[in-house]
Amino acid sequence: MQRESGPVLQVESLTKRFRSVTAVQDLSFTVEPGRVTGFLGPNGSGKTTTLRCLLGLVRPTSGRALVGGVPYAQLPAPVHAVGAALEASGFHPGRSARNHLRVVAAAASLPDTRADEVLEVVGLTDAGRRRVVEYSLGMRQRLALATALLGDPGALILDEPANGLDPEGIAWLRTHLRERAARGVTVLVSSHVLSEVQQTVDDVVIVSRGALVHAGPLSGLSSAGGVRVTVRSPDADRLLPSLLATAGVSAVPRGDGAVVITGLDAAEVGHLAFLAGCEIHELSVEADALERVFLDLTGGTP
Amino acid sequence: MTPSMRALLAAEWRKVTTTKMLWVLGLIAIGYSAMQTVMLTLIASGKLPGVPAQGELLLDPDYITTLLSQAGTAATFVLILGIIAMTGEFRHMTITSTFLAAPRRSRVLVAKMLLYGLLGAALAVITMTVVLIAAIASLAPFEHAPITVSVFTTVLAGAVIGMTLYAILGVSIGSVITNQVAAIVTALLWVLLVEALVGLAFPSVARWLPRGALNSAMNVGLTTDVSGGMTQADNLPAWGGVLVLLAYAVVFAALASRTTLRRDIT
Ligand SMILES: Nc1ncnc2c1ncn2[C@@H]1O[C@H](COP(=O)(O)OP(=O)(O)O)[C@@H](O)[C@H]1O
Numbered sequence: 001m002q003r004e005s006g007p008v009l010q011v012e013s014l015t016k017r018f019r020s021v022t023a024v025q026d027l028s029f030t031v032e033p034g035r036v037t038g039f040l041g042p043n044g045s046g047k048t049t050t051l052r053c054l055l056g057l058v059r060p061t062s063g064r065a066l067v068g069g070v071p072y073a074q075l076p077a078p079v080h081a082v083g084a085a086l087e088a089s090g091f092h093p094g095r096s097a098r099n100h101l102r103v104v105a106a107a108a109s110l111p112d113t114r115a116d117e118v119l120e121v122v123g124l125t126d127a128g129r130r131r132v133v134e135y136s137l138g139m140r141q142r143l144a145l146a147t148a149l150l151g152d153p154g155a156l157i158l159d160e161p162a163n164g165l166d167p168e169g170i171a172w173l174r175t176h177l178r179e180r181a182a183r184g185v186t187v188l189v190s191s192h193v194l195s196e197v198q199q200t201v202d203d204v205v206i207v208s209r210g211a212l213v214h215a216g217p218l219s220g221l222s223s224a225g226g227v228r229v230t231v232r233s234p235d236a237d238r239l240l241p242s243l244l245a246t247a248g249v250s251a252v253p254r255g256d257g258a259v260v261i262t263g264l265d266a267a268e269v270g271h272l273a274f275l276a277g278c279e280i281h282e283l284s285v286e287a288d289a290l291e292r293v294f295l296d297l298t299g300g301t302p
Numbered sequence: 303m304t305p306s307m308r309a310l311l312a313a314e315w316r317k318v319t320t321t322k323m324l325w326v327l328g329l330i331a332i333g334y335s336a337m338q339t340v341m342l343t344l345i346a347s348g349k350l351p352g353v354p355a356q357g358e359l360l361l362d363p364d365y366i367t368t369l370l371s372q373a374g375t376a377a378t379f380v381l382i383l384g385i386i387a388m389t390g391e392f393r394h395m396t397i398t399s400t401f402l403a404a405p406r407r408s409r410v411l412v413a414k415m416l417l418y419g420l421l422g423a424a425l426a427v428i429t430m431t432v433v434l435i436a437a438i439a440s441l442a443p444f445e446h447a448p449i450t451v452s453v454f455t456t457v458l459a460g461a462v463i464g465m466t467l468y469a470i471l472g473v474s475i476g477s478v479i480t481n482q483v484a485a486i487v488t489a490l491l492w493v494l495l496v497e498a499l500v501g502l503a504f505p506s507v508a509r510w511l512p513r514g515a516l517n518s519a520m521n522v523g524l525t526t527d528v529s530g531g532m533t534q535a536d537n538l539p540a541w542g543g544v545l546v547l548l549a550y551a552v553v554f555a556a557l558a559s560r561t562t563l564r565r566d567i568t
């Protein structure tokens with residue numbers, strides 16, 4: 001099912017200070033419809049604050065955050081335009097999941113049957129009449145997601161949606177978000193671990209300490225930080241000069257006959273070795289390249 | 303279209319009916335008021351051990367209005383109901399989904415005030431009915447001044463208007479003090495300590511406070527004085543009591559709209 005493409009999300013020179021804490025600092029980025037964008041950064045880097053600004057829950061100190069060109073509060077039908085699941089968004093413990101959804105449905109003038117439909121989508125049909133106090137973290141995440149889907153929105157804004165989900169749930173979420181994006185929905189998903197969303201996202205927006213450090217397609221991330229290729233050869237001394245002859249390449253001998261190279265991919269390193277007539281004992285690409293680049297960019301530990 | 307007031311009222315009604323708060327507080331309010339009425343009859347009749355009979359009190363028409371206006375006790379619970387309506391949203395962070403569905407926050411505030419005002423009025427009618435039954439039943443064995451329709455309707459009118467405004471006041475207080483415990487403790491300290499003490503020591507000041515204004519609106523005949531006896535109440539005129547309550551509601555609603563509408567929801 002094709003739908004009209006969702007709204008563009010724009011964050012423009014956004015700054016938010018809470019008394020002495022600067023949570024977000026002069027942050028600008030754009031999120032396009034029809035793609036899944038990962039909003040990444042370590043804990044405390046300002047992701048939740050930015051999303052809450054986009055949703056009109058937090059008032060920016062300066063700058064603005066727009067949905068389809070307007071502030072959230074001016075959207076004519078907010079629940080239909082944007083579905084949001086925020087970290088620490090709450091449910092009344094004594095209310096059932098179904099009743100929680102029916103409250104939101106009533107406010108959005110949606111029929112009660114929508115509540116049952118979204119419960120089905122997230123796999124909570126059987127638990128829907130139970131009080132939320134009995135729910136596990138993963139079930140709450142599913143309910144938050146169900147709430148976001150209620151208005152079949154053009155944009156989805158999900159804050160750390162994978163937290164507390166079992167692997168099966170994460171896999172399901174991945175497929176679901178990809179399907180929505182393929183139908184033209186704008187999808188923005190935050191996470192503090194890249195590996196969690198690596199297989200889901202098309203674009204990444206990376207923040208650290210409230211400021212932007214990188215924005216662009218996921219494929220551009222490795223070149224942004226440089227994937228490391230390790231080559232081990234008894235002829236490392238001969239290989240090194242030919243590697244360094246290429247502009248923009250760094251090659252650092254590691255002592256055990258291995259050289260760590262950035263700026264070339266494995267095939268290029270293999271080709272140079274072949275030309276130089278070097279015997280190769282190992283040629284490997286670092287396994288967690290993206291994660292390391294992510295950590296380098298954000299200057300932190302996960 | 304942004305959520306219509308009708309949609310917001312429907313959502314608020316859903317919130318009320320899907321938790322137990324209204325039933326619990328409502329039942330306590332009604333039961334407590336009826337119990338107060340019966341207690342007052344028993345005290346005056348001298349049927350309580352150790353309490354001398356004050357039979358002539360039961361013949362005083364003012365004592366009858368006093369018995370009936372024990373329904374005013376329910377107002378404190380209505381106030382707390384209104385407080386919980388708002389602070390509960392912050393306590394459980396449902397305020398996030400509430401404001402996501404209705405980003406024009408003033409409309410949420412208005413919807414809550416309308417609905418809880420109506421609930422306050424309904425609770426006043428039910429409480430007054432139960433209190434009337436309690437008064438008739440407990441007075442039956444004794445000689446007493448008549449409970450006339452006009453006495454009952456006067457007290458009823460004051461109770462309905464008063465509890466409507468108390469509920470609205472509660473919603474406003476909950477919007478200003480969003481911490482549920484802090485808001486309820488503040489309200490209870492006010493009712494049980496400040497208003498009670500001022501009522502004993504400075505009755506002429508107390509009538510300008512919410513409970514005094516409510517009592518004025520209900521035309522309460524007698525109040526407890528410093529010695530523990532009953533004296534003629536120092537009331538405002540009923541319309542004056544209503545106006546004073548209205549003034550409190552308006553001032554707090556203005557405060558509420560200034561705070562709730564600007565607050566960061568994090
Ligand atoms: N309501 C608030 N009051 C004060 N500081 C806050 C508030 N909300 C967030 N912060 C601070 O802002 C920074 C960014 O927080 P947050 O946006 O939650 O980051 P993230 O979602 O990336 O973990 C943190 O230092 C946090 O402590």
Ligand SMILES: [Mg+2]
Pocket residue numbers: 044047048049087159160
């Ligand atoms: Mg966060």
